[in-house]
Each structure stands twice: as C-alpha cells, then as structure tokens.
Amino acid sequence: MKKIVLDCLGGDNGLPAMLSGAITALQQNPGLQLVLVGDAEVIKPQVTAFGDRVEIIDAKVNIAMDEHPTQAIRTKPDSSLVLGLEQLKKRDDCGAFVSAGSTGAVLTGGFMKVGRIAGVSRPALCPTLPSIVDGQDFMLLDCGANMDCTAVQLVQFAVMANEYRKAMGMENPRIALLNVGAESTKGNEVVKQAHSLLTKLHDAGLLNFVGNIEGDQVFLGTADVVVSDGFWGNVLLKSIEGTVKFVFKSVKNVIKSSFGGKIGGLFLGGKLKKFKAEKMDKTNATIFLGLKKAVVKMHGNADAAKVTSALQYAMTVVDFDMNARIEEAVAKAEPLLIEENV
C-alpha cells in the first residue's frame, strides 16, 4: 500500500487531534504508513513506537480557515498544506493526501499542486451518504467546491463518479440529477440542460442515467450517484447534517421531558448514538474527484476519531489509480457535450 500524507496543522482542532487520530489509525491498521506534515518537535516523540512506518516533514506554518485560498497557497510555500501536497505530487510512494484545512485551500492547493486529470474542467467534492437500504449509500457531487457550474460541468461530475464507483466494484451505477421534480421540464436552466445532456450520454450507453431526484428521495437507495452544482449540493449536504443534529437534539429533549421518556432513553440512548456515529459520520471524509492523485478533505472540525476514520477512508483510495479511466470516459463524453454547446 502506498503512503498517506496527513496535514497535521489544518482544521479547527489542529495538531493534537490530527496526531491522536493518526496514532489510533496506525495502531489499528498494521499496513498503514504515514507521512505526517507538522511540527516535528511535537510529533517525533509521540510516534517513535511506529518506527519507519511514520515519516515526518517539519512544518510550522498553517493556512487558517478564513484565508483566501489562492493567495494562501501562493504566499505560504512552507505551510503544512502546500508541503504535504508537494509530497503527494512528487513521490511515487505516496498515494493520498488528507487534510482538515479549509475546503477552498485544499481544493485550490490540490488543483495547483497535484493538477487535474486531462480533460476534467472542475474537480468535485463528493462525500458518501447513507440510505435507508442497509449497506447502500450514495455519492453526492459537487458538494461545495464549485459555484455557478455549467451543465457540461455537471455532466462531467456524473462521468467521473460513474468511473469511481465502477472502479470500486459497482456494476452500472445509477446516476441521478438533483432537482425539484421528476419531469425533465422541471428545475432551473442549468439543470434542465444537464438533464438533456445526461439523457444523451445514457442513450449512447456511456452511463446509466436514472433521471431527476428530489431532496427527499436521496435516502431511498434509488441512486448511487447524485449530481449537483456545488452550491445546491452544499445546501443539501449541510441541511442533512443540520437536520440530523436537530432531530437528535429534539429526541433528547423528548427523552428528558418525562419519566417514560427517560426509561426509554436508557434503553435506546446508546443505540441511537451508535447509529448516528455509524451512519452519519461517513460524510466526514470526502475525495476530490478529478485530481491526478487522491486528495481527501475532512470536516474542518474533525476530532481525533474522525481523523482516524478519514485515514481509514483514505486507505481505500490510496492505491486508487483512476487517471486513465476518468480521462478516457471524459474524452468519450466530450463530443456529445460540445455538440450541445455549439
């Protein structure tokens, strides 16, 4: 397995959370090898037990959550984010980069340092979300990397996700388009045009487009990929997160508010927590699809446990070599898309 590079300074919880999460991941996964980018003086004494499974790149500069992405990447060549991405870029033995830094900085950095797969217009942020069908989830992309997407860009997201899911072992992934109704005439201008283009790709046998999907249907297990502009996708993703928190908080209040509720809560509380952790924390780590190597973004507020789970996710994509597949699929789709834009 290739090595995973971890940005130990990014995110709200900084070095302590990253380091603690990394150590747990190393303990749990004997095959895992890490390149830790951060303050070497602090890191070194804590990872001696892992010998040459851990490499340290010293970095003391962090890119803060509110810095302007492009400017930060340009003016902070010694930041943990830039140094880490450069390791990923130049070293054949490194297969993935993981960071809890700001979405904009990680994306811009990945874009500038690692580079896009040939033919890809915009890399996309694509978390995996659960469904009510056990063992079945869906990928949502884009989720916030790209605002004001064109229809062609939406279709490229579909093409990339299709290849990703196929590479991960899924046959004929069902691709749906996030919209406000089932009919092809529904939605705004961009989404109507995307519907028409995806139908063309479907008819040409390039992917399995199953039509529009509404925000209340994404959990039904009827789509493996949900395609969206980064703005709507981010609205969807965050509202899902917010609603889950809201419902659990409200359920907690219901439990607290009466004797019967308290007793029910005693029996149920731990199980609900487990469900929440297992089902919903999957959205924590997401890959940027369309870059030449795997760049994984964690939640900005990732704690140690989430760092561990993000590293576990990265292990599933670290040897992931999608360039050729995505490049070929994007090239195949291109003539059908260009035609439409003439």
Added chain:
Amino acid sequence: MKKIVLDCLGGDNGLPAMLSGAITALQQNPGLQLVLVGDAEVIKPQVTAFGDRVEIIDAKVNIAMDEHPTQAIRTKPDSSLVLGLEQLKKRDDCGAFVSAGSTGAVLTGGFMKVGRIAGVSRPALCPTLPSIVDGQDFMLLDCGANMDCTAVQLVQFAVMANEYRKAMGMENPRIALLNVGAESTKGNEVVKQAHSLLTKLHDAGLLNFVGNIEGDQVFLGTADVVVSDGFWGNVLLKSIEGTVKFVFKSVKNVIKSSFGGKIGGLFLGGKLKKFKAEKMDKTNATIFLGLKKAVVKMHGNADAAKVTSALQYAMTVVDFDMNARIEEAVAKAEPLLIEENV
C-alpha cells in the same frame, strides 16, 4: 372572520381527504366558515350539520398534478382550482384559498386570478419550519415557486417576509440569506449580489439583515426568515423532510433490532411520533407571499389531518391584509435595488 375557500378536488388524496379534514376543522373551530369547491352531490349530505357555515360551489373538474400549469388554468375555467380562486378574487367576505393541487397550478392560478401586490416581481412560497429553540420557528422563502431568481427578487422575498412577520407581531425579524459560508464573498454570483443589496437595505434601516446562514444552521433559532432562490430553497426543504423521515425510519430499525431497543421503543415510540407530528408537520401548509389575498398551498399528499391543520393555519392569515404594508415596503426598497442594477 372572513370565509376560507377550500379546493376539494386538488391533491393526491382528493375529495374524501379534503372533506374529512374540513369537517374536523369545522367541528373544532366554531368560528370557521368555509366555501367548499367540489362535487356538490357528494359534499352536501355530509355537511348539512354545519348549516350556513358551509357554502358549496359545484365543481367536477380537477387539475391533475402533472398538467402544465398555465395551460390547465386557461383551458379549465370550470376546475375547482380556478372556480375557488375566482371566489377569493371577487368576494370581500372570502379571505383565503387553500389547495393541495400542484404547486405550479396553484401559483400560476393565484398569479393570474388573484394577482400580485403592486411592485412585487414574484410571489414566493414560504413554509414555516421549527428550530431547536422552543416556540421559535423560521420562514423559508422561496421554496419552489421561482427558479433562476435574480438578486433583486431574493431581496424582495426578504422585504415581503419582513412585513409578514412584523404583521404577525414579531419585532425586528432577523433576515438571513441561505449560503454556503458566513463570509460575504461566499456563494454563487446571485447570492453574492443579494448579500450586497441586503446589506444596503440593512444600512438604510429597512430591515434587519443578519448575514449568511448555512444549511446546517437554519434550525439553531438564529434567523426568523431565511431567503433563498426557489430551486435551492426547494432542495433545502425537501432534504429536511427526507432526512427527518430517514432518521425516524432508522431509529425504528434500531428499536426493532434488539430486546433493549424494543423496550426503549415501547416507552419512547409514541412520544417520538408526537414530536414528529408537532414539529415537522408545520411545513405542510405554506402561504404564497406577494399575492393580493392569502393563497395557501398544502402538500400534494395531504391527508385529512393535514387538511385540518392547513385550515387552522389559513385561519391565522384569513383576515391578513398585507397589501398596503408590502406595497409600501417594496416601494421603499426599490430605489436601492434599481441603483445597483444600473
């Protein structure tokens, strides 16, 4: 109190659900007077007990959920939707119209038959959603009536909702803009421009703009109005509904899956149901803000209980005379908006 006109044919569940919901509402609210638009032969024998509190307008034609709105309104002058809206339009003793018909048809019908308040560009669909703060909710608009909104239209939504909430007794409503981050530079082009316009209105003392709000923060009780394009707003609304269903379904599975879970469920199940009904069914009925009289849209799949609750909501807005207030507020805001568009 003015009379409420009920479209008895619209919606997935048709006349039986509408009639049964109406009868319960009449039983529970002695002051309620209804104009029922639907098959008089079926309705009449069931409402004799209410004497002259119920008036019947015979209509046997329905506008189906999948019909083209404008075409349906034009070619079906004898439909329950059109006949009902005409009652609302022409009669001073009617103050609200309630329908579970298709959103497009109800909006187009309201637009064509009842008409917009002077100066309003687009009426908006604005349901009220709960927050974690007891007794506090937020209005989300637009929620699906208008695709591809301009920044100026978003700002008009804010102005209308501000007047609505003030008319309902709220002092200084907090207006937020749905976005993907807190900073004014975040979001797509429309939302960035809307942010700048809302800031101008705030600085001019016309409304209380509290800035951007993300999809996971809408439940925190920090905003009374959340402004959005109809496409994103619909995505948000439906994803909230879908997530609530998903979490409850999953909780049910957790309850069923073990003995301890089952016992917990026995104590908790009814309470959770009650919470869901009380908190989440509020999204069932929503007003179209910007029309000359109150047009209320129910969920297409509204059952009898939801018809009753929609009629109860309509009772709170039936004497609602917002024309002058909204007209004045829109006119006051206009110079600031036009300037920006020059």
